[in-house]
Amino acid sequence: MENLNTTESIDKSVGEISGESGTSTTESSNESPGAGHELNVFLGEGMMGGMGALIDGVRAWARAAFMHGIHLRYQIAKIKEYATSFNNNVNKIAEAKRSLSVLNGVPNQSGLGLGTTTISEVMRHMGSSDNPLVFNNGDYAKYLMSNAIADLKANYKDFYYGGTAPLTGGAVKVLGNLKNMSELTLRAGVLARGGKAGNLNVVATWLHDMTIGEVAGLAAKGEKEAMTGIKILKQASKKAQKY
Amino acid sequence: MEIDIIGKRIKSVKVINSQENCKYYERLFLYLDDLVLDVTVDNSNDELIFKKQNSKYQLEEDLIEPEWSNKLIEGTINSFWECQNNMGYNDLFILGINESFPTVCIYSIASQIEIRMINPININF
Numbered sequence: 001m002e003n004l005n006t007t008e009s010i011d012k013s014v015g016e017i018s019g020e021s022g023t024s025t026t027e028s029s030n031e032s033p034g035a036g037h038e039l040n041v042f043l044g045e046g047m048m049g050g051m052g053a054l055i056d057g058v059r060a061w062a063r064a065a066f067m068h069g070i071h072l073r074y075q076i077a078k079i080k081e082y083a084t085s086f087n088n089n090v091n092k093i094a095e096a097k098r099s100l101s102v103l104n105g106v107p108n109q110s111g112l113g114l115g116t117t118t119i120s121e122v123m124r125h126m127g128s129s130d131n132p133l134v135f136n137n138g139d140y141a142k143y144l145m146s147n148a149i150a151d152l153k154a155n156y157k158d159f160y161y162g163g164t165a166p167l168t169g170g171a172v173k174v175l176g177n178l179k180n181m182s183e184l185t186l187r188a189g190v191l192a193r194g195g196k197a198g199n200l201n202v203v204a205t206w207l208h209d210m211t212i213g214e215v216a217g218l219a220a221k222g223e224k225e226a227m228t229g230i231k232i233l234k235q236a237s238k239k240a241q242k243y
Numbered sequence: 244m245e246i247d248i249i250g251k252r253i254k255s256v257k258v259i260n261s262q263e264n265c266k267y268y269e270r271l272f273l274y275l276d277d278l279v280l281d282v283t284v285d286n287s288n289d290e291l292i293f294k295k296q297n298s299k300y301q302l303e304e305d306l307i308e309p310e311w312s313n314k315l316i317e318g319t320i321n322s323f324w325e326c327q328n329n330m331g332y333n334d335l336f337i338l339g340i341n342e343s344f345p346t347v348c349i350y351s352i353a354s355q356i357e358i359r360m361i362n363p364i365n366i367n368f
Contacts, residue, residue: 168263169262170261170262170263170264173261173262173269173286173354174286174353174354174355175286175354176286176287176354177286177287178286178287216353219353220261220262220263220264220353221263221264222261222263222264222266222267226353227352227353227355228352230289230352230353230354231289231334231352231353234287234288234289235288235289235328235330235332235334237330238330238331239288239330239331239332240331241331
């Protein structure tokens with residue numbers, strides 16, 4: 001994780017195409033020199049009107065591509081961090097894995113656009129070279145990544161801190177007697193209550209590997225998919241017949 | 244349901260809001276002519292629980308009269324359905340108010356109560 005903080009040196013060079021300084025090309029040409037500026041000079045001022053939309057499109061694409069890189073690198077950095085700091089501690093590593101899977105399920109956080117992508121998909125993506133920008137601009141990816149981590153920490157505390165987040169008052173009410181299951185994942189919980197894995201087909205996939213406590217927290221806030229997840233958990237097995 | 248509510252008039256509807264989301268309710272009270280139907284949720288299996296309370300029943304908590312309650316007040320309960328879902332749990336209760344067709348659904352999910360009105364399809368559009 002120590003490499004992630006060295007963002008100053010690359011800040012200037014990537015500011016132009018990050019998209020965060022504004023999407024208008026005419027605005028960015030007035031800012032400090034960088035990759036985008038050179039592109040503007042190369043194309044000439046006269047062409048900028050016609051090329052603006054195209055350049056914006058390329059920038060948007062580049063940003064999306066880098067965002068994928070951010071998420072992949074972030075996950076790998078987290079794995080390394082947990083592996084070194086919690087060396088030989090099986091429980092802690094299990095916890096780290098769980099929090100990673102939780103992170104993996106964050107829906108479309110701040111344009112990361114990963115949605116319901118699973119870890120295996122992310123890893124496959126990382127292994128392939130269909131996204132050369134990620135590899136050719138490692139520094140830029142790191143810069144954006146550190147931004148994304150800060151954003152995650154600030155706005156997605158519940159996800160970022162994974163299974164260690166304490167139960168909220170609402171979650172306790174939602175869970176009721178199932179409070180002691182809050183550390184299990186939703187998938188494990190459904191199986192533990194006598195359900196089948198197929199019961200989860202009606203629940204959004206990004207919830208499957210979240211802990212029950214987190215799903216309950218979302219359900220208490222009125223998140224429809226999480227409420228369905230809690231319902232499936234509570235009614236995992238068929239009710240005994242009266243007759 | 245053992246509680247006799249058929250033919251009774253709804254005098255008032257009151258709720259206790261869910262802690263974090265006011266679209267869902269923790270508890271629902273239907274004030275009828277001579278009794279109060281107290282609806283709660285079993286938090287271990289999300290089933291609806293019905294209790295009969297005295298018509299003078301009071302709670303320490305402040306009860307809220309929701310905006311939609313005026314659609315039910317002064318209505319007469321013609322019929323009701325206690326519904327069982329595919330897993331065998333009674334988590335849906337339907338009232339037919341002023342007609343024998345279902346008009347109001349009371350559904351329990353994640354230890355909370357959700358209420359929806361059933362509107363007829365307008366076939367003359």
